[in-house]
Amino acid sequence: MTEIDVVVPRWGLTMDDATFVGWLVQVGDTVGEGEALAEVETDKTTADLPSPAAGVVTATLVAAGDEVVPGQVVGRIAAGPAAPAT
Template sequence: MAVEVILPKWGLTMEEGMVSEWRKQEGDAVAEDEIIADVETDKITNELPAPASGIIARILVAAGETVEVGTVLAVIAADEAEAARIQSGS
């Protein structure tokens, strides 16, 4: 089952963040809690861990893009077959 990677709220005043770098790309395998991206806020840069193990099926927010807290940044698929379905849009 696919898991959404959501921009968390790291501080009381945080409203948005910018994905400064994706450390993993579509098709890469990841382990739960492995750092997959760096996100800049108005105060600091945070490391974004994977919420689950699997394969990065789709990155929805490009590096350099600023989005609101709660935005889905990427989708992690459980296996290669599911990743292929997500990437093909099925």
């Protein structure tokens, strides 16, 4: 399987950093593309960090309360089929 990085996006022109609120999934969880993986708080909003691909969460690289920056890798997904929605 191909490993895909979960990266903090730049949500605004002035976004320099953000606070990682926490993971909504755990290592080993199967996720769908676009599914919310975590929450990130900027100076203006709290937003969901979507999965870049369907697959299995293989790594969570930051913890709640950590400062993160746009482009930072915060987790990894092993790309593959996601479990069907229930």
